[in-house]
Amino acid sequence: MKALATLLASAAIAVAAPAAAQSFVVTNATVASGDGSEPIESGYVVVENGKVSAIGSGTPASNLPAIDANGAWVTPGIFATLTSLGLWDVGAVSESNDTRAGGAPFSAALDVAPVINPSSQHILVHRASGITRAATVTLPSSSIFGGQGAVIDLGADPDAVTQARAFQVVALGEYGGRIAGGSRVATHTLLRAALREASANRAATSADIRSDEVLLTRFDAAALAPVVRGEQPLYVYVERASDIRSTLALKREFPRLDLVLVGASEGWLVAREIAAAGVPVIADGLDDLPANFEELAATQSNIGRMVKAGVKVALNAAAMENPRNLNQYAGNLVALTRMPGADGLSWGQAFAAITSVPASISGMGGQAGVLAPGAMGDLVIWDGDPLQVGSMPVKVFIDGVEQPLDNHQSRLKERYRDLDESDLPKGYDW
């Protein structure tokens, strides 16, 4: 806690105007770069004009304002994929919740970018938990296609969207089957029809195709055209080993597809095939129950086994109660390395699975989720090991800008720090 006190005292950086990228150096830090390597003791990070310019061990030659971390952990911001951050306020209050559009006439054309709310309390809460960027998307509901997700930052500014239309999602397996008409068979037929229609998108605009022969609206078909061309990744929600194989086989018909598997609870059973296909996975971290018949082989060792087989794996934030539990899940994967028969991840691998790997899968490789020269100045100074339960950020920077960490929750905490109402009701305590 001494490190924490020192950090709080060194407020020099915090006085800079918000929204202006700062230049500074963090010294005397335990630096985890996010690239899969183990942490560096007594390290430093230099941030110039909003970008990381150097990291290393020892003391940098620099005249920039310095923050002495006093041994505390410094890391890239956590990159959360997949999330619904910015799309809702209260889950069960449907008016506030833009994560589903079951009655919409559109599917693949849906695009979250214009509706991300950077003032959402969930963005504020997760910023304070060390998440600096996220991939956000709606759930498939009116069709097996969920629409186009965006990469966002969690900064306290109006510009949340880092990359619009960064990927398209499609649900296969049990969930997709229910949407498509009642079975997996329908999903595959629908998917192929849609992709063929998209690849012949010119035809969809011509008058010689009768509307009842067209499964997609023109907008949806147009939205899928970059998927077929391999210019936009297609995230496929799939769990069962056989469904994973069928997904990988899609590339025989549509060779340019840029596939990403999401979920993949039985991925370990087909890990070598996934690795050979070069397809990355956004996997559910700790699933170990046969939650349904497509996850009979679920085990917490799934990710460790896939990584061992050479698969690029990120942790899926959608599979947990809150994305802010990503670090807890990653820590659990480290714990598995001490269990006979289990397969876990090293600390560096586990941390990469919530930083550089999801960033890379999201098209932000080398720019986000990593402390390396040229990367965005997204960094977090922690009050403890960032994979340990209970560790929280002391300072968060996004694009080199120090971020406010207060939110609805922190205000409630302060209001109810005591229950004293002897002078005035709690309503005046703000």
Next chain:
Amino acid sequence: MKKYTLLACAAAFAVAGCSTTGGDGLASASTKDWTAPVGKDGNAPFPSTYTPYPGRPTALIGATVYDGRGGRIDNGTVLFRDGKVVAVGDASLATEGYDRIDGSGKFVTPGVIDIHSHLGDYPTPSVQAHSDGNEATSPMTPEVWAEHSVWPQDPGFTRALANGGVTSLQILPGSANLTGGRSVTLKNVSARTVQGMKFPGAPYGMKMACGENPKRVYGGKGRTPSTRMGNFAVNRQMWLDAEAYDGKKRDLGKETLKGVLDGEILVHNHCYRADEMALVMDMAKEMGYKVTAFHHAVEAYKIGDLLRENDVCSAIWADWYGFKMEAYDGILENAALLRQADACVVIHSDDENGIQRLNQEAAKAQAAGHRLGIDIPDAEVVGWFTYNAAKAMGIAEMTGSLEAGKMADVVLWNGDPLSVYSRPEKVWVDGALMFDAMDRKRRPVSDFELGQPGEGDVK
């Protein structure tokens, strides 16, 4: 694709209730001449057939021992035999006649207890055919018993044992109803029947729910209650009707309610909002019963003083928030602020995954307190998922702490149980070794999993 709720919701129906311990001082005078019926053989129906499995006299030595009641012994010794804890002490305790297990660098706690689980009632696979947790056909179903829905083959029991060190758990009906029915307390042992898991001598609980769920479920059916005031009206009339019950013509629902009024059945009340909990406590005073614990009490921190004065525990998550309107004010500091007010804290799961990490949830809540300047010793935090849970379930005389004469429900952790990097290495239930990370045959595999992909895997 399972839990892609993408932050958006927790299954409202899966969320359950709350209750209180004891019943001291509040027994209704009108019930003195009434005795709960028993079966024709003189026993309570569906009696437990659980008997402890054979164990070896065991001495755990050299570990850091948390006794569950705030005690910590470094380089401690825990002795158990014949299913019972014999002694807990330091390295000077004699261990002749015991198998010695070296716990150096490791930790020992009582078995973990989850006060709020739906395992068996909402088992995996989570298919409709398995959805047995809410008798959502009337806002009051005190006549249903959760044990009649429990599927003992739910693989979730084994994960809770192996990954969570869970040795006892309370299965509650869901929260669709204002009064959801009786809970059942189980020992977490693999069994062919639910009777084979029933915790011998555990009192029944009764699940109640206030707030959004009952009014949504029944309002959605176009019947009362459709508002919070409707919730209270239906509840109060139910208690008034129950009080008049004389038992001459058996009524299963009224038998349960009478059991509550007599203080024999503990009320576990699902309730999120502080103002609503205060109303429930007043209703309990009016009607002559006691709330043992509020479950999911995300706003408990706003009324720590009231909860302390009414001797009501708060069974809570560490960090769930925002998934429904009444969870909007959930904060990480809930447990720590309750503790600061000297109110009772229990960490619960209500979740087949969360039950595998109750220790980690407690650690998160502890850390949030630390940042607020409320330092809570590790040994006390362990009590949030052991002794305090047992107390609120009415089984603390038998388990929940490492004390001579109690059930030898024990976890040997391979590191600090409040660290994310630690896992249960061995788990004993009544002195029998029921999980051993070092022995793959000491890992139960449910009937459902036999012959399936991943059978017997580490999970």
